Amino acid sequence: MTEGHPPVRDFATDFDHIDPAWVADPYPIWDDLRERCPVAHSERYGGVWLPVTHDLVSEVAYDTEHFTSRTVVVSERRPGPDALPAPIGLSPPITSDPPYHGIIRRMLLPAFAPKPIAALEPFTRDLCRDLLAATAGRTSFDAAIEYTRHIPVRVIVRFLGFPPEDADLFRGFISLVLEQVDRPADERETMFTELDEYMDAQIADHIARPREDLTSFLIEAEIDGGKLSTEHIRGSMILLMIAGIDTTWSAIGASLWHLARHPGDRRRLATEPGLMDTAVEELLRAYAPVTMARLVAKDFDFHGHPFKEGDWLLLPFPAANRDPAAFENPGQVRLDRARNRHAAFGLGRHRCLGSNLARMELRVALEEWLARYPDFELSDPSAVTWSAGQVRGPRALPVTIL
Amino acid sequence: MPQATFRVHVDPDKCQGHNRCYSVSPELFELDDLGMSTEAGTGLVPGRLLGQARLAVDNCPEHAVSLTEVRAEAEVRAEAEVRAEAEVRAEAEVRAEAEVRAEAEATAETGVRR
Numbered sequence: 001m002t003e004g005h006p007p008v009r010d011f012a013t014d015f016d017h018i019d020p021a022w023v024a025d026p027y028p029i030w031d032d033l034r035e036r037c038p039v040a041h042s043e044r045y046g047g048v049w050l051p052v053t054h055d056l057v058s059e060v061a062y063d064t065e066h067f068t069s070r071t072v073v074v075s076e077r078r079p080g081p082d083a084l085p086a087p088i089g090l091s092p093p094i095t096s097d098p099p100y101h102g103i104i105r106r107m108l109l110p111a112f113a114p115k116p117i118a119a120l121e122p123f124t125r126d127l128c129r130d131l132l133a134a135t136a137g138r139t140s141f142d143a144a145i146e147y148t149r150h151i152p153v154r155v156i157v158r159f160l161g162f163p164p165e166d167a168d169l170f171r172g173f174i175s176l177v178l179e180q181v182d183r184p185a186d187e188r189e190t191m192f193t194e195l196d197e198y199m200d201a202q203i204a205d206h207i208a209r210p211r212e213d214l215t216s217f218l219i220e221a222e223i224d225g226g227k228l229s230t231e232h233i234r235g236s237m238i239l240l241m242i243a244g245i246d247t248t249w250s251a252i253g254a255s256l257w258h259l260a261r262h263p264g265d266r267r268r269l270a271t272e273p274g275l276m277d278t279a280v281e282e283l284l285r286a287y288a289p290v291t292m293a294r295l296v297a298k299d300f301d302f303h304g305h306p307f308k309e310g311d312w313l314l315l316p317f318p319a320a321n322r323d324p325a326a327f328e329n330p331g332q333v334r335l336d337r338a339r340n341r342h343a344a345f346g347l348g349r350h351r352c353l354g355s356n357l358a359r360m361e362l363r364v365a366l367e368e369w370l371a372r373y374p375d376f377e378l379s380d381p382s383a384v385t386w387s388a389g390q391v392r393g394p395r396a397l398p399v400t401i402l
Numbered sequence: 403m404p405q406a407t408f409r410v411h412v413d414p415d416k417c418q419g420h421n422r423c424y425s426v427s428p429e430l431f432e433l434d435d436l437g438m439s440t441e442a443g444t445g446l447v448p449g450r451l452l453g454q455a456r457l458a459v460d461n462c463p464e465h466a467v468s469l470t471e472v473r474a475e476a477e478v479r480a481e482a483e484v485r486a487e488a489e490v491r492a493e494a495e496v497r498a499e500a501e502v503r504a505e506a507e508a509t510a511e512t513g514v515r516r
Contacts, residue, residue, distance in 0.1 A: 110436060113436060114433060115433075338457060338460075340460075341463050343463055355420065356421055
């Protein structure tokens, strides 16, 4: 996974978010950096900064003057000042800056408000039940492979109105885009081209036969009286696929991983349905899967650090969620934590567009799992593997049903 | 001793649609078509929902929800009204006194003429 990347010498001056130590357990690294820095720097990827306190993460998230979102995945290919179409970016609105960002986000928000998302809940529940039914009769299986990874991709594929059988195809794309960031630039280009071609075919099909789905919604959408360009529609669809799949898969998996290791929490959640609301938020806080990124927009001094235009910056919301200055006993998971201002879905104008969808999927996936398997444990803790990159979740999660 | 009353408010410039306040208290908040939150009605919090209102404040990642005591507000208003009334009364008294004086003067004048 880290081919070509030498081992990290010191996370304060040489961090790498695909280093095996970070991938296995980033929390002690962030705790250490919070004490020592709290803004770490690395020369890798052409230069990356890493603030790890809640205050600094918030400050960057709210500062759209000194930071741009034109690209939000740190890779070897650091874009130059003119490499990406500002302020739209390749996948609006996540890669857009204000004021354009607000316009395009406003157009999308109604599709992701709680009410339309609630309409997807019965489908999600049936899907979870079917996946669990397929595990019947076995006492051990991989929950990441057989359960969690299928849920978000199938929900998104349905939301976009793509053929259900293409779900597996997408998981492949997404793994390449998000997890294999150390692949050579030309290899990454090739797979992006394939993804573009697939999306273009879907757009053409939806133009020919409009349906009640998100793809037709995007085709019909207007901004200032004009339709969106094909590039724009494609970019937004790719964003929804990428942002909606690995992330929620990770959140569901990490939550099951926690429950597998904590019998008390598991039993409490299985027997006290009223606990589910705070439990979902607490699991999102403790195991927030998504670290975002920004590019520094102009040279400036950030708390004594010389930020240069074009520098990368990792924006670790999961580290903010573990800051003792913002949360009491942040390392402890308390399913009934009542006061929980977590930043799992980001802060400020780029708040995760799909947060209502993700939350619904996580809740339904846990409810259905616990209804069928209230008692379970890890088959082999050392067999659990975690994804590398900016989205963290278990990719192998062998469990034994008790 | 009147019971304290509170009002919740969502700052529309800060709300980003996390939907946490509405999840905690669907009675105190309303969502628009974009999923952004506002306080329901005038934002006055019935006593039984005060706990929910506090949780809404403490769970908003954007610090967009605020809770203020309106009793203080009402008292200030009441005091101002009392003050204004007193001023009106005082003015009326001054006017009345002046009238009495004027009348007395007029009477005196009449008396003199008489």
